[in-house]
Amino acid sequence: MKAARFYDVRDLKIEDIPIPEIDLDDDVIVKVKVAGICGSDISKYSKTGPHIPGEVFGHEFSGDVIKVGTNVENIKSGDAVAVCPSLPCFKCDQCKQGLFSRCENLGIIGNKNAGGCFAEYVKISSKNLIKLPKGIDYETAAGIEPSCIAGHGMYRANIKVGDTVAILGTGPIGLLLIQWAKIFGATKVIAIDVFDEKLKIAKELGADICINGKEVDIIEKVRQMTDLKGVDVAIESAGTPLTSAQVLSLPRKGGTVLYAGVPYSDVNISRVHFEKILRNELTVKGTWFGNSYPFPGREWTSAIYYMKKGELKISPFVTHRITLDELPEIFEKIHKRDIFFGKIMVNINNN
Template identity: 35%
Template sequence: MSITADLPDRMKAAVLRKPFEIVLEDRPVPEVGPDEVLIKVMAVGVCGSDVHYYETGRIGRYVVEKPIILGHECAGIVAAVGDNVTRFKVGDRVAVEPGVTCGTCEYCKQGRYNLCPDVKFLATPPYDGAFVQYFKHRQDFVFHIPDHLTFEEAAMIEPFSVGIHAATRAGIRPGSTVAIFGLGPVGLMAVVAAKAFGASRIIAVDLEEIRLKAAKEVGATLAINAKEADALKEILDFTDKRGVDVAIEAAGHPKTLQDALASLCRGGKLAVVGLPAQDNIPLNVPEIADKEVDIYGIFRYANTYPKGIDILSSGIADVRSLVTGRFSLAQTAQALEEARINKAKHIKIMVYPNEM
């Protein structure tokens, strides 16, 4: 095994003990297995799922039953490599895909490994995440990043991957007209994905001006404030009543899902990214049939990290501008609280575990 000369024996971790209680703990630095690398974590994005676990201790069937380390959008430096690791050496700068799958089930064999029933996903109970100075990860879910890509940008490959997966599934292509409903980090990164896939017109819909402004900065053609205008009418007017080729619903709200469906042209495609609070939402089934609409569920992503790294490395959009809050590991509770209560001020908050 190869390790850095200055690798410590102990490290700090921000641990969620119960809702609203984050404690900084001293823990041993993990020892890597033969196929693993040890990551010195340099940047971690605060995700909406982290906030949900912090606030309620659960998301659907995933329940925090023991203390857990949150955080899964991360990038860092390789600090140690296992005996079988051939792709990495100590000192490499990397982005980390958080879900480690089995590699042997039918879904993994099909290349749809995001559907693997045995995935071990960072910060999804019972698995610890990346609000920690070091963690180990299997080498095939770690990816080199170029020197000019910042750790913040590399951490954002994770939400960007959702946008890439949605764009791929829904078939965005050069010349497509796309509407994106909900401009949290995933929705904003979906704007970047639509731009990268060649969409000629990208319509962004949200309630917050900070997010609408950000959407224009990263590639949206038109930004609609749904508090001030009828978003569906604006989209149909903008497209001369035709509708859009692809709608991506990233808000997780019944009204936006219904509007996203209604915004489609005949033969259009709807990608459902957002998760609403309720299971059942009324949809216009005759319209789905009459327009011959294709509806795609989007669950995480698969085979997106190399493409995501290439796209962001090209400088297609300044996603660093989306980072609106920066906190140390000791301030993780403050970072989560800020993300929870200050949505009108923040887009993406970052935690820096090795900058104390």
């Protein structure tokens, strides 16, 4: 089969490798239809490199089941599926409590644990698959995993009906957080970014107010919009050192901060922002992966439900649809910042 093999930073090659085979009774072979490029894939390509030279990475995808192990009962050959890429151990103390996103030995396909989805076929356990209902296409289904990442964060933030929510960073996760915030009942959602192109999409997906951080002092602007009180929940989804500090100054007294963006450099927080945790008695939370009990979790069933209702959308922020052969070129363009992009979808067997 054709696969994208990752050898080193900025060294990605399309090569032929063997199609994976059934090894365990609960193994399933999935023919990949559509795969999405995650922000972590971009950082991996440009900065951190592979865990094992020659690995096949990528973890956001949908596809068709073509072969199942002897003990597989929940899925059959021919089923269209969404794929959860998380690989909890199911044995540690966190897993025994159903807290799979906190697994002490958590893995993900596309790293050293298992081959990823930038390939024509993937082998994975049947417990990681959810059969797709009619009405959800493969591209939308490839967006379920990042939707669950955002949804898990919403459950962590405990957003309530009537809340005002500020979201810093309107990349794919930020745009999904905007939609989830509305689903959870937020009355006012404030989207903050430095790119007008992204803010335009944020507005289309439900943001009530859009603020360009290059043009105004976002902290003062949010204060003005909230009667000088601040928002109920502020979410950092850009993963920059600047926004990781600013987010602490956006909530009201007793409000909540959720860190959803992954910073790939050190974060230095000034006293003026850090003291807000103490003086305003903030609740500060992190969020990781998108799983809960029963695995893969309520995030997955909820995402599919709201996608069917049309309240959780992927296509409005898909900016590129490419083939597997074009993958090395698009990663290099991203690295060189030669393109503006939102979500990039790779059509692999989706002709």
